[in-house]
Every structure is written in structure tokens, then in C-alpha cells.
Amino acid sequence: MLKGGLSLSCAGKKQCDAAFERALADYSGDKSLLIPLLQRLQEAYGWLPPDILEALSARTGIPVPEILGVATFYAQFRLRPAGKHGIRLCFGTACHVNGSETIGDALRDELGVELGGTTEDGFYTLSTVACLGCCSLAPVMMIDGEVYGRLTPDKARQIVREFRGTHGEEAAAQ
Amino acid sequence: MKIVVGLGSCGIAAGGKKIYGTLESLLAAHPEAGASLGGTGCCGMCYAEPLVEIREEGRTTLYGSVTEESAKEIFEWHVLHGTPIYKYAVRSTDHACAEEGFFEKQRRIVLARCGVIDPESLDEALALDAYQGLRKALAMSPEEVIEEMKASGLRGRGGAGFPTGLKWSFARKSASGPKYILCNADEGDPGAFMDRSVLEGDPHAVLEGMAIGAYAIGASEGVVYARAEYPIAVKRMQKAIDDAEKAGFLGENILGSGFDFHLQIKQGAGAFVCGEETALMASVEGKRGMPTMRPPFPAESGLFGKPSNINNVETWANVGWILLHGASEFAKLGTEKSKGTKVFALAGKVRRGGLVEVPIGMTLDEIVNDIGGGSRTGKPVKAVQLGGPSGGCVPAGLFDTPVDYETIAATGAIMGSGGMIVMDSDTCMVDIARFFLNFTQEESCGKCTFCRIGTKRMLEILTRITKGEGQEGDIGTLELLSDEIRRNSLCGLGQTAPNPVLTTLRYFREEYEAHIKEKKCPAKQCRDLIIYLIDPELCRSCALCSKKCPVEAITGARKIPYVIDQQKCIKCGTCLETCPFGAIRKE
Numbered sequence: 001m002l003k004g005g006l007s008l009s010c011a012g013k014k015q016c017d018a019a020f021e022r023a024l025a026d027y028s029g030d031k032s033l034l035i036p037l038l039q040r041l042q043e044a045y046g047w048l049p050p051d052i053l054e055a056l057s058a059r060t061g062i063p064v065p066e067i068l069g070v071a072t073f074y075a076q077f078r079l080r081p082a083g084k085h086g087i088r089l090c091f092g093t094a095c096h097v098n099g100s101e102t103i104g105d106a107l108r109d110e111l112g113v114e115l116g117g118t119t120e121d122g123f124y125t126l127s128t129v130a131c132l133g134c135c136s137l138a139p140v141m142m143i144d145g146e147v148y149g150r151l152t153p154d155k156a157r158q159i160v161r162e163f164r165g166t167h168g169e170e171a172a173a174q
Numbered sequence: 175m176k177i178v179v180g181l182g183s184c185g186i187a188a189g190g191k192k193i194y195g196t197l198e199s200l201l202a203a204h205p206e207a208g209a210s211l212g213g214t215g216c217c218g219m220c221y222a223e224p225l226v227e228i229r230e231e232g233r234t235t236l237y238g239s240v241t242e243e244s245a246k247e248i249f250e251w252h253v254l255h256g257t258p259i260y261k262y263a264v265r266s267t268d269h270a271c272a273e274e275g276f277f278e279k280q281r282r283i284v285l286a287r288c289g290v291i292d293p294e295s296l297d298e299a300l301a302l303d304a305y306q307g308l309r310k311a312l313a314m315s316p317e318e319v320i321e322e323m324k325a326s327g328l329r330g331r332g333g334a335g336f337p338t339g340l341k342w343s344f345a346r347k348s349a350s351g352p353k354y355i356l357c358n359a360d361e362g363d364p365g366a367f368m369d370r371s372v373l374e375g376d377p378h379a380v381l382e383g384m385a386i387g388a389y390a391i392g393a394s395e396g397v398v399y400a401r402a403e404y405p406i407a408v409k410r411m412q413k414a415i416d417d418a419e420k421a422g423f424l425g426e427n428i429l430g431s432g433f434d435f436h437l438q439i440k441q442g443a444g445a446f447v448c449g450e451e452t453a454l455m456a457s458v459e460g461k462r463g464m465p466t467m468r469p470p471f472p473a474e475s476g477l478f479g480k481p482s483n484i485n486n487v488e489t490w491a492n493v494g495w496i497l498l499h500g501a502s503e504f505a506k507l508g509t510e511k512s513k514g515t516k517v518f519a520l521a522g523k524v525r526r527g528g529l530v531e532v533p534i535g536m537t538l539d540e541i542v543n544d545i546g547g548g549s550r551t552g553k554p555v556k557a558v559q560l561g562g563p564s565g566g567c568v569p570a571g572l573f574d575t576p577v578d579y580e581t582i583a584a585t586g587a588i589m590g591s592g593g594m595i596v597m598d599s600d601t602c603m604v605d606i607a608r609f610f611l612n613f614t615q616e617e618s619c620g621k622c623t624f625c626r627i628g629t630k631r632m633l634e635i636l637t638r639i640t641k642g643e644g645q646e647g648d649i650g651t652l653e654l655l656s657d658e659i660r661r662n663s664l665c666g667l668g669q670t671a672p673n674p675v676l677t678t679l680r681y682f683r684e685e686y687e688a689h690i691k692e693k694k695c696p697a698k699q700c701r702d703l704i705i706y707l708i709d710p711e712l713c714r715s716c717a718l719c720s721k722k723c724p725v726e727a728i729t730g731a732r733k734i735p736y737v738i739d740q741q742k743c744i745k746c747g748t749c750l751e752t753c754p755f756g757a758i759r760k761e
Contacts, residue, residue, distance in 0.1 A: 075444030092364035094521035131364035135521035136220030147187035
């Protein structure tokens, strides 16, 4: 059922099969669970690889176009592999009013990617988010689930540099 | 003595967990202190996070903007020696603090337990009346509960303001079962975070409201549809559901009444349009979240084609209080047509940004200036944006407007879910309109042509204007498109998408005209219409700006004033922030 090479975040095919099985282990046949299933699969693989979606279709009986229809509708789902670490810059109203655009410039320059892009080494994906709800700390960004607030362009660069510093060994190891 | 650290999303983002860790190790080193340590949700003072509260017999002291150093000092003096350090305190029961003004005019119903209880402890919620309203409701007939809700005058807090009791009565009358109760926790307005804070700070208030609603309409299943971007809220909500089931407030045979109600959480996947009720239901069903035509209304045919009732987080959080204290008590607050309180998320250029809950009918001036402390930047407040992408900007000249559904609607804005973004003279109103249009354009589901393509055209025009390429007739085209989009869209997203443009045109038309005719941005925000200059008289040739400039656009030498190469300059503003002598200005 599973075929072809799998995503960056899977070391080997066997492991990926297991991840797929884990995600669908308690699947009851209820088609309304498509979104939670996609969320689990994305958590396991880091994105939604085409062959995984085909496998999901075969298992659930939901046609691939319908799955893709849902996967492309929601901002959360990624149909391309993302970097190991996600840097999400908040583009909410409070952040906008407090200068998130210039933070975006600084991050693009620091990482050498456009918004939505992934660094060449595959480690960092820079994206924007509509609102993180931490408006009192605006402008804010989130790196792997941790929020950094009251940013200035300089501070944002500094945080990314420090983050890269502490995660430097893993980059070197690969 | 109990030490409580604010651990809502804002608190954690501001470093609350580190402060918690510091206090934890200090307590371990000093067991003789005899104090306990705990966490709580957001008390609303987001601007002063991280917050630490010390509760003693007869005295409570709230410390704000706590650092590791001040935490150590507070521990040394207050915890070990019983002497509060008032200079760090933002609120105290036995000492006047500068920040008291933040709380003075507030009236807390929805937020009553937020920032007070440990949201992961059912016992702490119970000690402060949680589920007492449910107990009372179960002793009444469902019809009586609905009558009580009608009498309270509570209106939907998601933005539209539909009377809650009336909505419930429709779902009650639908004969076919099973019925569903839904909680809209898909707080998508950028700049609004009150629902998140309630879910994180007092999840049981929402559960209690939903259980009462389920009993009233005759539903046995419920769904909380929560934003995926709110992981802490989802986690605490799940724990609250599990605890409430164990304690018999949810699940089978609730409180021995024979009434069953099961709840589950569904996480959204990032689509603003899912805040619209029919789109939300499609999403719960596992489909693309696209709105459908009403009627049929959800009360007849909602989730899975069954009668459903949906309310948002804040609405649900009011219900338990109303049942417990009585509809008449609730109806004493607010205005003639809008009862109770409303929670607002104050943010932007305001000094005290955070969550405030006030009786409906308070003026914008009182909220922004008395509670919010006015402008943070020292520049005058110019407008406040209400209701996010569906709302509008109300100018400072109209700050005596009381905030209730009808009066706010008359200004062209909407009450909305409660986002309130304060803007100062540095905010360009054309840019704000463009910002919101960009948002609605991206979030339009694409079903209705006018919303899909009309917003795109509007965005193109607004972008053009902010780039200094505006044309004669652009304003007329914007007005025409606004009207068409309003009339020809199926759901609230499209119907309200033009509001940010229409209100800024109504109150700040001259800014549009300056952009179009003079190619000038009066607020000096639109990048293509400004340049950065160094004043040679003020420049001391310190080279700081040149070092910080990311594109090496600034050159000079010792004793020779520095100059910005306008060709290279990307207008990031770093030099302006860096210059210690104020020699750099925007024109």
C-alpha cells in the first residue's frame, strides 16, 4: 500500500509504516474524523506526503481528491516538507501595528529565505501566522512552540542566532 | 502563604515558567518558608506579565513584570521575612499601587475566576461556585431554564449579538433528535484573545454553560471546536472535561438527574471562515469549512443534519453565573438592549494591554484611557479598531460612544468578538485597511464570487494606493466594490469584509486622498512614500547606524556626517531606532 520514498522526517520506510499504523490504530471508520487523522499524520511525518494520503484513502475509503480538498483548504496542512524547526512570525493586527513587517524583513535577511520558505540546509521554515493571541507582547514570533515577544528587528535576529547556536551541533552532525 | 504564578499563554511567553522554576528552587532551598507554589491563568494584566501573586491571611500582593532578580528579592523579603516590596507591586490589598486603575472600572463575571484559580484544579473552581448554576438548572424544567436565559437579556458574544435564550428556544422546539451543542472556540480575529484566556484560565465555566445549554435544548452530545493554535487551551480543556466527568458534572446521569451529556474537543486546522457557524459544522464533519445557505438554520438542521445550537466561549461562560445569581441580577448590568458585561482584548499602542471586562455601555474613552491608560508611545491615540477584519475603526473624536451592539454598529464598526486595537498618530489608516483586506482575501473560502474576486480587486487598489500609485477614481471603485461584496456574499466573512475600508474612508478620507493625490503618507508608515534622512547638524559620526544597517546603505567617516544611500535603503527603520542622538528622521 505504501510506496515510494518517504519524507525527510522518516529515517526508513519501516518506521514510516509504523507511524502510519499508529496514527490510524484507533480509527473507527467514521469519516468525519478526516481532519484529526490528517493532523496526526502530519505530526508523524512533518508534512503530508502524497503516498501517505493515498494510503489514507485506501484505508478510509475517502477518495484522494476529497482528502486533498480538505488538506488544501486548511492552513495547518503542509503538502511540502517543512524544515526541522518552524519559525512563525505573527502577522496579527496588534503585531502589524507594532511593526511586524520590519521583523519579517530582519528574519528574511537573517535566514536568507522568503516568508514561507525553508533554509537550504532544511532546518528552518519561516512562515507567518494570522494571530498567536499574545497581542500584549506584540510583535511576537514562535519558534517550535515557544513564543518570543516584544521583538525589535535586532532582537529577532539575536534570538534566531542564539537558537541556531544552541542547535548548531545537530546541524553539524548531519 | 500561597505563591501563584501567571501561566497563561502570555505569562509563559513573557517568561512565567522561568520565574516559576526560580521560585520552585528557592522554596526547595527554604522549606521553613512554609509556602505553597501554584499556577493560574490570565488575570488580564497581560502587559505586566510575568505576574506573581502572594496570598496570605488578610493580604494579597500582586507583583508585575517580575524578573529573576526581582523574584529573588521578593522571595527574600516578602516570603521569608513577611515584608512586601511595594515598588514591584501592581496591586495590593493593603497599599495603593499605580496600576489599580486597571481594575477599578472592571466588573468581572466571565473572568471572575481567571487568574484566581489553578485552571487545572476542579476543586479550586468548585470552591468559587463552579457548577452551582448547573445544579440549579437541573432542578428546573428545560423551559424554565430557557425563560431565565431570555429574561437575562444575554446576547451572543461572538459578534452578532443574537439573543441567547431565543436561540436556545428554537433548538428546543426542533423535534428530531439527537441534538448537538457546540462551542465556537475558533477565535480567529487577529487581535482577539479573550476566548483563549477563558479556556486557559477557567475551562469549567465553559463546560458548565454547555451542560446547562444541553439540558435546556435536550442535547446529549457536545463539541468544543477549538483553534489548533491554542495548544494550552486545548490541553486544559481536555483535563477539565475528564475531571468533570469523574466528578459527575458531565457524562452519564449528571448529578443524579438522569440527564446525560458527553463532550469532546475537535481541533480546527486553521481557517478563519470556520468561525461562521455553518462552516464550523462542516469542518467538524471532516469537510472543507465552507458556509452553506441559511435557512435551514442549525436549530433545525445543523451538525450531521441534526438540530444544533452553537454559542461562543464567552457566551457559554456567562450561563452558569446567570443561573446561579438569577437573570435579574445579570440584567442590572449593561444598557437597555445589551445586558451584562463584555470582555475586550485591549492591544496595539495602548499602555496597559490585556483583557478587560466591563459592563456593556461603558464609553470607549473609559476603556481606552481610564482602564487602558491611554497611549503607550506618548503620541496621541488616533482611533480604535473594533471587531477585527469584520469591524471598523472608530476615531478618537467619537470616544464618548458607549460600547453596546447598536451604538457601535451605528459608527460603522461592530462590537465583534471583542478585539480592541488602539492606534496612534503613527498608524496609517490606509495601511490598516489594506492589512485587513489582505487577511479577508486570504481567508475567503472562495464560494461566493464577490467575496473571492471582489476582495482581491479591493486589495489590489489599496496596495496600489499605499505604494503611491493610487489613481483618480480609486475611492469610488472601493465604495462600489464594498457595496457589491456586502450584498452578494453568503456569510458574515464576505458581508463584513469591506467594513475596515468603509470606516476608514468615512473617518479618514483625507489620508486616502493624501496618498492618491500628493503621494504622501501622513502617518509616515507606507514605505514607498517615505525616506529616512540623517540631519548633518545632529549627526556625531558615531557610526552606530552604519554598523546596524542590514544593507550597508549608510556611509560616512570620522567628523563627517553620515549619509543614507536612498537607492540601497530598504526602509527598515533600524537606524532610526539605533541613533542615540535623534539625528535620523522619516520624511
